[in-house]
Amino acid sequence: MSGIDAISGLSGVPASALSALQQSSAASSSASAASASTSGSGSFATALTGAVDAVQGTQETANTLAVQAVTGNLDDIADATVAATRAQVTMELASTVRNKAVDAFNQIMNMQA
Amino acid sequence: MADAIGIAGTGLTVHRKWLDAISDNIANINTAEPMSGSAFQARYVAVQAGPGTSGVYVSGAAYGSATGRVTYDPENPVADADGYVRMPDIDLGSQMGALIMAQRGYQANAAVVDRAQDAYQAALKIGSNG
Numbered sequence: 001m002s003g004i005d006a007i008s009g010l011s012g013v014p015a016s017a018l019s020a021l022q023q024s025s026a027a028s029s030s031a032s033a034a035s036a037s038t039s040g041s042g043s044f045a046t047a048l049t050g051a052v053d054a055v056q057g058t059q060e061t062a063n064t065l066a067v068q069a070v071t072g073n074l075d076d077i078a079d080a081t082v083a084a085t086r087a088q089v090t091m092e093l094a095s096t097v098r099n100k101a102v103d104a105f106n107q108i109m110n111m112q113a
Numbered sequence: 114m115a116d117a118i119g120i121a122g123t124g125l126t127v128h129r130k131w132l133d134a135i136s137d138n139i140a141n142i143n144t145a146e147p148m149s150g151s152a153f154q155a156r157y158v159a160v161q162a163g164p165g166t167s168g169v170y171v172s173g174a175a176y177g178s179a180t181g182r183v184t185y186d187p188e189n190p191v192a193d194a195d196g197y198v199r200m201p202d203i204d205l206g207s208q209m210g211a212l213i214m215a216q217r218g219y220q221a222n223a224a225v226v227d228r229a230q231d232a233y234q235a236a237l238k239i240g241s242n243g
Contacts, residue, residue: 076126082121082122089230089233
């Protein structure tokens with residue numbers, strides 16, 4: 001009975017994994033589009049600051065849970081590893097967006113006739 | 114952000130609680146109670162799907178028979194004057210079956226976390242070697 005629950009819970013995951021993927025790619029493309037279209041208003045800076053804040057938040061959560069896990073105050077060990085995984089993915093997303101921006105900046109700076 | 118990692122995390126939590134319930138049931142499978150009280154009641158985890166695609170949550174617990182199996186065991190210190198005790202009405206075979214399902218469900222959700230991480234990292238690599 002509960003085994004069927006577990007399996008049906010799994011069958012719903014690929015679709016949501018795809019939608020989450022689309023969301024994250026949409027977020028990065030909108031961030032780079034904002035940096036290209038606006039100038040001076042700090043739109044990309046705002047987006048990047050928000051991303052850094054999000055990274056910091058997930059890492060703080062992961063740190064708290066890791067400390068709780070090793071001190072025996074955590075019921076669910078998976079909570080700590082899932083939070084660490086989430087923090088790592090968020091960090092890689094922010095770092096990728098930042099690197100793309102730096103690449104674009106360098107490409108423009110290297111322009112010459 | 115209700116992503117696949119978080120959704121699989123709720124599945125991990127539910128299956129961990131199911132494992133806890135099964136281990137408690139198996140640990141108490143020989144717990145005799147006096148006829149004046151109620152037998153050890155097996156605990157069954159009730160689950161509920163979250164709204165939308167937010168995963169699965171434990172909605173409560175259901176309990177087995179309080180009457181239990183009335184067993185003649187006059188040697189038992191808690192036996193009544195007629196020699197009867199209440200043994201828990203738990204089927205070890207079905208508990209072991211549930212144990213396998215809970216363990217495999219936990220592993221499946223852990224695999225989803227890994228696959229989701231692989232998928233996100235693949236998404237981040239798009240265009241990085243151009």
